[in-house]
Amino acid sequence: MSLQAIPMILADKNATFWFPPKASTFAEETDAFFMYIFWISVVFFVLIVAAMCWFCIQYRRRPGYKGDSRALHNNALEITWTVIPTLIVIWIFARGVYGYMDMMTPPPDTIDINVTARKWDWTFQYPNGAIHPELHIPVDRAIRLRMRSEDVLHAFYVPAFRAKSDVVPGRVTVMWFQPILEGSYDLFCAEYCGDQHSEMIKRQGVVVHDQAGYEAWLAEAAKPPTHPVAHGYWLYGRLGCKSCHSVEVDKKIVGPSFAKTYGESFKNTKGETLQFDEEYVRRSVLYPQEQMREGYQNASQMPSFQGKLKENEIIALTAFLQAMKDDAFLEAVQDGDLSQDEAQALGYADEEEAAEEDASEEGTGDTTAGDATTGDEAAADTSGDAGDNN
Ligand SMILES: [Cu+2]
Incomplete structure (x- = not known):
């Protein structure tokens, strides 16, 4: 099928040219912030490159011209090009910290799921004891992950949730997110962890159900076959x-x-x-x-x-x-x-x-x-x- 040739991100109807689906509450703010920074960069890129090209032509070497060896100053200009970018960078930093604090602070009422990363697999343990290699969660509920590694550094990353965190051996890392869109999303290990690192990419490894679907799945997942x-x-x-x-x-x-x-x-x-x-x-x-x-x-x-x-x-x-x-x-x-x-x-x-x-x-x-x-x-x-x- 020809669609398979197109990157998954373009094939997904909820995805945009830039981004995977906005599947968690973090997505809107993260994407908007990304676009602000992108457009700020575009504006400065155009200004600087255009000015550079213009200066190259305007002040090119001409026959008979002798340069002035003194350094010339224009205080108003220098203050402007220092203060404006500084204010912009402070704003980016402040907004980044604000967003980071939000991502680091789970709300009080969460569903807690234990995550174990190992070379080269993920295991999720659910509140009812069910163990499964995929993450299944209900929509519109805050999910808190308590993550451990059995061996080396891994990183849990779900692009559709705009959520990513290192999983560090010898400690428990906590992250949270709240899915807002039902569907299946890809899970990545975003830290190179050995020669089968790519095995930790789980296509559609994160499944967001409605509440009833989640409960049904959970009950089923906890029940091993009898034979x-x-x-x-x-x-x-x-x-x-x-x-x-x-x-x-x-x-x-x-x-x-x-x-x-x-x-x-x-x-x-x-x-x-x-x-x-x-x-x-x-x-x-x-x-x-x-x-x-x-x-x-x-x-x-x-x-x-x-x-x-x-x-x-x-x-x-x-x-x-x-x-x-x-x-x-x-x-x-x-x-x-x-x-x-x-x-x-x-x-x-x-x-x-x-x-x-x-x-x-x-x-x-x-x-x-x-x-x-x-x-x-x-x-x-x-x-x-x-x-x-x-
Ligand atoms: Cu890994």
């Missing part, structure tokens, strides 16, 4: 695994690929042969640096999930990894966003309502590792036959 494999896939997309572990066979992003690795044996950095099994997955998640796979010594930035993941969630991830041996499932995962229906058709997800009726037909998977060992209701009624070595 361990679907649950594992759900976690894979939310915990940041995705940014380092590919689902293409042998494709290395940072860590090893997740495709068809389960059950294989491999060498660790000490040259010992290990089996990629439940125990290995569990220890890798909790103590990632303990058994580094040969060839992945540099992937030491894998964070430990100790205290962050419950046992049933580790079991779900294991089940997901195990299911990645299955060609049909793998292909569906590779195609992009595996839907609940797709996972269900392949036998890797429970149907929410009519689970009982369909369970006998759906239960084809032999990959539901962990349904025997977890006490969690999430995995207790899975339809798989658990015919594996769990």
Whole structure:
């Protein structure tokens, strides 16, 4: 489609030639201020360049002319060209400080969302506990972000909100904004943070809903799928695994690929042969640096999930990894966003309502590792036959 050739900013009907959509309360003032400074610059540029050209011609070297070696003054002129620009710059500064204070001071009633930045992904944690890689917020409500970095300096930037702030390791940075326009907007990391920095650009990664839509989304986002494999896939997309572990066979992003690795044996950095099994997955998640796979010594930035993941969630991830041996499932995962229906058709997800009726037909998977060992209701009624070595 030809529209794709045009920059996104021109394709968006709410955007203008200069700016992305005015999607937050900051936009109007920021854009107006930008335009003031722009036009002030244009006026001075034209004045100065025109004067320069005119002087070049008027006072060009002519035969027989001897210059005056004294420096000449015109006090009135010099005071004018000092005072006027100084006043303009003071006005720009004052207005900038005023706008900055506004952006730094959240109103009392905000929705607070925790943001974690890491190489090379974002995670958002919502008031009801839901964790998601995208920012979903309601329109016309003040949003306050409490941002942390797990590794290096990142910067949270949503151009449509005219909102940007550094995310600094070792401290919590707070920013706020109030969206005023429903829609999806791009999220950027605006601080170069390593070789996959561009992976932190999330196209349409910020979604502004109406109030009812936000509440519905939030309720849904907090609810993990019940089937361990679907649950594992759900976690894979939310915990940041995705940014380092590919689902293409042998494709290395940072860590090893997740495709068809389960059950294989491999060498660790000490040259010992290990089996990629439940125990290995569990220890890798909790103590990632303990058994580094040969060839992945540099992937030491894998964070430990100790205290962050419950046992049933580790079991779900294991089940997901195990299911990645299955060609049909793998292909569906590779195609992009595996839907609940797709996972269900392949036998890797429970149907929410009519689970009982369909369970006998759906239960084809032999990959539901962990349904025997977890006490969690999430995995207790899975339809798989658990015919594996769990
Ligand atoms: Cu970054």
